[in-house]
Amino acid sequence: TVVVPEVGMTAAAPTACSCPGSLFPYPPPRAGMAVSRKCLRAAQAELGAGMLSGLVESMRASSPTHARAAAALSAGVDDEHAAWMARHPSALGKFEEIVAASKGKQIVMFLDYDGTLSPIVDDPDAAFMSETMRMAVRSVAKHFPTAIVSGRCRDKVFDFVKLAELYYAGSHGMDIKGPAKSSKSKFSSNRQASSCP
Numbered sequence: 001t002v003v004v005p006e007v008g009m010t011a012a013a014p015t016a017c018s019c020p021g022s023l024f025p026y027p028p029p030r031a032g033m034a035v036s037r038k039c040l041r042a043a044q045a046e047l048g049a050g051m052l053s054g055l056v057e058s059m060r061a062s063s064p065t066h067a068r069a070a071a072a073l074s075a076g077v078d079d080e081h082a083a084w085m086a087r088h089p090s091a092l093g094k095f096e097e098i099v100a101a102s103k104g105k106q107i108v109m110f111l112d113y114d115g116t117l118s119p120i121v122d123d124p125d126a127a128f129m130s131e132t133m134r135m136a137v138r139s140v141a142k143h144f145p146t147a148i149v150s151g152r153c154r155d156k157v158f159d160f161v162k163l164a165e166l167y168y169a170g171s172h173g174m175d176i177k178g179p180a181k182s183s184k185s186k187f188s189s190n191r192q193a194s195s196c197p
């Protein structure tokens, strides 16, 4: 769901956070946060080059927007939608450019859940994410602070994602919790007590 401008793509520079007690430490931890060849090499060493590109390909293929665009294009009936997709290309289609543009910058990942990590399905309680997607998110969280931002209740999103090393922002950001200190995340912060209604 990331919209990448076709021209002049840039990565936003971090700005100072003036909110005391923010769950996101500022300045963010530096170790391993800049996207660099070293970081990519580490991911490749961890997953293997084939596995890394396999994950990217699999995320590309399972992307709901990719699937919708492919269906619209093959049916040849939704020209307007296809044109919209052409103006708003998938970030996964620009992966190498994004890596290049991000070099040396501080990166934080914010991920939507429904329709991004999971497919859109009729029953909201059955919007499960695949194990491959979970593996990809776990791998991303090893390198960058990673947050799931959802309209859903935070506990429900956690029940789907099941990764303690992430930040979770539920109820459209009204309810935020950082990674557990005991989790594998090197970006852990104090937990904020709160629960779903």
Ligand SMILES: O=P(O)(O)OC[C@H]1O[C@H](O[C@H]2O[C@H](CO)[C@@H](O)[C@H](O)[C@H]2O)[C@H](O)[C@@H](O)[C@@H]1O
Residues within 6 Å of the ligand: 112, 113, 114, 115, 119, 120, 121, 122, 123, 124, 125, 127, 149, 150, 151, 152
């Ligand atoms: O902010 P999100 O994480 O994208 O959550 C938005 C809403 O997602 C859910 O509804 C959507 O997904 C359902 C499951 O695929 C689908 O059945 C429904 O039609 C979609 O609107 C969730 O149920 C809502 O509470 C969230 O606000």
